[in-house]
Amino acid sequence: MPKKLIDRCQTDSIREFRLAARQRFNDGLALAAAGQRTGAIYMWGYTAEMTVKAAYFSLIGLAERATITWNSDLQPAIARGRQMNIFWPKPGEGHNIRAWTDLLIAVRALSAATQYPPPFGLELQRRGQRLEYLWRETLRYRKNYAYGYEMRQAREAAEWLLVNAYAL
Amino acid sequence: MPRIRTGIEDRPRRPNVALADQLAEELKSGRSSGQPIIYEQQFPTGKLRVTVVWDAWERLSLEERTDVILRAYDQAEGKGFRDRIALASGLTVPEAHAAGMLPVQIITALRRSDTVTLEECRQAMLDEGASTLFGPDHLQLRFATLEEAEAARQRLVKRLPESEQVWLVTQDVGPLADWSNSEDEG
Numbered sequence A: 001m002p003k004k005l006i007d008r009c010q011t012d013s014i015r016e017f018r019l020a021a022r023q024r025f026n027d028g029l030a031l032a033a034a035g036q037r038t039g040a041i042y043m044w045g046y047t048a049e050m051t052v053k054a055a056y057f058s059l060i061g062l063a064e065r066a067t068i069t070w071n072s073d074l075q076p077a078i079a080r081g082r083q084m085n086i087f088w089p090k091p092g093e094g095h096n097i098r099a100w101t102d103l104l105i106a107v108r109a110l111s112a113a114t115q116y117p118p119p120f121g122l123e124l125q126r127r128g129q130r131l132e133y134l135w136r137e138t139l140r141y142r143k144n145y146a147y148g149y150e151m152r153q154a155r156e157a158a159e160w161l162l163v164n165a166y167a168l
Numbered sequence B: 001m002p003r004i005r006t007g008i009e010d011r012p013r014r015p016n017v018a019l020a021d022q023l024a025e026e027l028k029s030g031r032s033s034g035q036p037i038i039y040e041q042q043f044p045t046g047k048l049r050v051t052v053v054w055d056a057w058e059r060l061s062l063e064e065r066t067d068v069i070l071r072a073y074d075q076a077e078g079k080g081f082r083d084r085i086a087l088a089s090g091l092t093v094p095e096a097h098a099a100g101m102l103p104v105q106i107i108t109a110l111r112r113s114d115t116v117t118l119e120e121c122r123q124a125m126l127d128e129g130a131s132t133l134f135g136p137d138h139l140q141l142r143f144a145t146l147e148e149a150e151a152a153r154q155r156l157v158k159r160l161p162e163s164e165q166v167w168l169v170t171q172d173v174g175p176l177a178d179w180s181n182s183e184d185e186g
Helices: A014-033 A037-061 A068-081 A099-110 A120-134 A137-141 A148-163 B015-028 B062-077 B081-083 B095-099 B119-129 B146-159
Strands: B036-043 B048-053 B085-091 B104-106 B141-144 B167-171
Touching: A014 A037, A014 B141, A037 A068, A037 A099, A037 A120, A037 A137, A037 A148, A037 B036, A068 A099, A099 A120, A099 B085, A120 B062, A120 B085, A120 B095, A137 B048, A148 B081, B015 B062, B048 B062, B048 B095, B062 B081, B085 B095, B095 B141, B104 B119, B104 B146, B119 B146, B141 B146
Parallel strands: B048 B085
Antiparallel strands: B036 B048, B104 B141, B104 B167
16 A cells, blocks of 8 residues: 555655755646646745745754754744844744745844855845735635736746755 | 747836935935834844835835835945845834834823824824824834934924923833734744
């Protein structure tokens, strides 16, 4: 008897986030090709979210395969962001790509060894802001049809993050 | 087979020039009160995190706000200055309050015996930078620190003599209030 899909999945980790981000990006492309624009944006949002989270946890020294949990990792990161006055609304806080992006940039700027060279950080911030405008994890509950330009913008932002995943 | 090479750069952006001009003037003027409030937080690396709290952002996306801020700094400080900016964010007063940035507030406690009027107080608060975005009848004058609030209170008293007892400084307590129930946290 083959293992069930859920049982075959690994726990959350930097490595898993990075691999899954690529898979979700391709899922988005397949949906886009089938004319399912909202579904495509939905997938690309997760591509971005996982890419940025992987970058943050890698930056703070978490091992590639270490399990990432809500209580031990995600919540403390969000609390750190709020301490740094990052605008981080409570609803959907774990998925707020713009806030995660701001956190990543701010924490990198704390050290000369990790700060982004200009204008890379501002470019990253822009992608986070763009996705905040287009994506929420709650899109799955909504029936709507995205415009073509919205789909293009979401794909470009997710693609940029994916292309630069190891530079983030 | 055609081989087509393209960049992945965004199309050129055109920030809101009028707002950028206005913000550039604010950067140069160094006014001690009123909106916008410009916070420049310096990281140990010398990089800056610029946060501009301004109700004029209300109809602009976060991305557009950042473009306006960068353009304003270009104008006020020169083109090279943006290399020092790590993060540039624009927030309205309600957004900045929700982010925990403005926990201190000046409120009015007007009594019948006071010689100043409610309208005078309202106008003075607006000139000090009060926000109308919390609701048409719900003016809020907020600050990051008690010191900023106290300085504003003194300006208000100077502007409206005999209003010393009218202005109260209060401070939010407790953790950031939940705006609503989270639909999905993880």
